Amino acid sequence: MSKISQQLLSGTSKAAGAPAALALEDGAVFYGTACAAAGEAFGEICFNTSLEGYLEVATDPSYAGQIITMTYPQIGNYGVNPEDAQSAAPALRGLVVRDMCTTPSNWRSKLSLHEFLRQHNVVAIEGVDTRALVRHVRDHGAQRAIISTLDLSKESLLAKVRASESLVGQNLAATVSCSKPFTHGIVDLPESHAFAQAPAPAPRFKVVAYDCGVKRSILDGLVRAGCDVTCVPWDTPAERVLQQAPDGVFLSNGPGDPEAVEGTYSQVEKLLGKVPVFGICLGHQMMCKAAGADIEKLKFGHRGGNHPVMNLRTRRVEITAQNHGFGLLFPSLGPLVPELSGGFKGHEDDLRFWVRAGIAPVVQNERFGRIQLTHVNLNDGTAEGIAFLDIPAFSVQYHPEANPGPTDAHYLFTAFARLMEGREDYLDIDIAADRLAGWKFGAEGACEEACNA
The missing domain is CATH 3.50.30.20 (Carbamoyl-phosphate synthase small subunit, N-terminal domain)
Structure with a gap:
């Protein structure tokens, strides 16, 4: 000093x-x-x-x-x-x-x-x-x-x-996952948040969540989307999950090198096509690995609450919260399908090409059929989201729970609910209408309630 x-x-x-x-x-x-x-x-x-x-x-x-x-x-x-x-x-x-x-x-x-x-x-x-x-x-x-x-x-x-150990190659998800299953429901929502958030709806969906290091606010977001959640350890066999007859499976965020979390993505490969699946962050990478994709280590990663991402399906830009040091190499999922990709036949390294072209390209994956690129990072042109077109599954690289961060991506919880309902337009949501869903800001008496708390 x-x-x-x-x-x-x-x-x-x-x-x-x-x-x-x-x-x-x-x-x-x-x-x-x-x-x-x-x-x-x-x-x-x-x-x-x-x-x-x-x-x-x-x-x-x-x-x-x-x-x-x-x-x-x-x-x-x-x-x-x-x-x-x-x-x-x-x-x-x-x-x-x-x-x-x-x-x-x-x-x-x-x-x-x-x-x-x-x-x-x-x-x-x-x-x-x-x-x-x-x-x-x-x-x-x-x-x-x-x-x-x-x-x-x-x-x-x-x-x-x-002389210290590198993060690359370590399965850190195993160190932060739960040791045994637990449930998360309406009774687990923080009471001190009631001044800002409306009561959660009655549960409509039974969801099993793979805990690779899940944040509490993500579980809260699922509950507020109408889900009754059971969390299971990172390496829980797919057969045991399917025995619970869930309406959907959620793949959580988590730390470290996704290549080392084989115990999760090997099970995800067995779940895809059997039940609706939604993954975020490490969960997104687990879905990509299950589909045979390659993952790269980013130079310094994406971490913060101000990363712009475009939804290629709706052409809306979201300001997102992110925390990851690895990312999907979209071309590794398979060759482009020209008739579903604006006639283009070759992949682009900078995915902002598709932003400028106004196209959400589709590849043919040898394991799960057609996969669409749905979200692109506008800062560096990396992949931020995909949707499987022949099975009910989608994932994003960023965080929808806004803790901390903006609420632009809240619609992804709504999208998961719509996916479990069987809707094909589950991702086509107006984020401007959805971003404040469940919040009491602006409601009559909200300010007085906050001040008197």
Whole structure:
């Protein structure tokens, strides 16, 4: 910490933390101060561009094995309410912020973020130039990293991080999945969210969800779409799932390398065509792997609440919440069907070609017939969603539950319900009409109820 920073800090109520360091395997080192638990943490460095939702990010099981850098400069200013957590405990390895707020102010706050992290033994560092760090990761790619409050030697830190285990090849989904089945229904919805969300409808569908690291808000979203959910471990045999006679199967988000989660995608291959299936994030990759597709590791991934995605079927653009470091290589699903792809016969590496052409292309997959590209990332032209045309199944790479993030993609829960109803137009939904479904904002008395809570 600089002398000027020390002088400024001495005039506030915030105590100075112990020295800490962050080292990346390519030799970059950043210094700051500890702002949570003491110790050392190893993981893959990544960054999230969300302006809020730090608790939801910290407790998202998809971050298992990773050190998260928050790009917004001050984190923790509205505190922590445990009912907003996405899992029982944080799964991330460490947290990097520019400034950690230790005196939060919010009517729902129960404790500060740094206290929450300390309770769960999460190592965090503040005072880092996060703009410089994010630029470095963006230019040089995701890589192994270490946060330490015990060792500040550059040489020692680099030796440790270069000897640490890579995220690639690890089955991290197995580390965050449930150990036995459990149910999630109306009684499990957070009571403290009632000021903003309308009561859930009575369940109409019986859904089995593969828990590869599922977020609580995703299960809540399924319940609010009329589903009674039973979660099962990541490697549950397909035969056992089908014995429950579900109306649909949901494939959850999750962490790590999809190639290593063979225990899930081998079962998904047996489920496709037998029951309606909806997958998100890692669940999307599991469906792609079941169809024989190739998955690539992205340079630095997509993480944040501001990623623009176009639905090629409706031509509507969604601002989406994302958290993944791997993605589908759409051409690997099969050759194009020209008569269903605007007459085009050759694949394009940048899928924004199809955005400009106004076409949702279709390939012929050797395992499951015709598969349509439905969603494309407008930032980098990568695949964000597919729909199987000959069986009832679809998936997206991003998150529809908006915790944290925008509600543009809420319609995907509605789409899953429509798929289980057997509707062919299940994805053709006006997101402008659906994005606030179930919310009480603007309803008479909603503001007064919130203020009096």
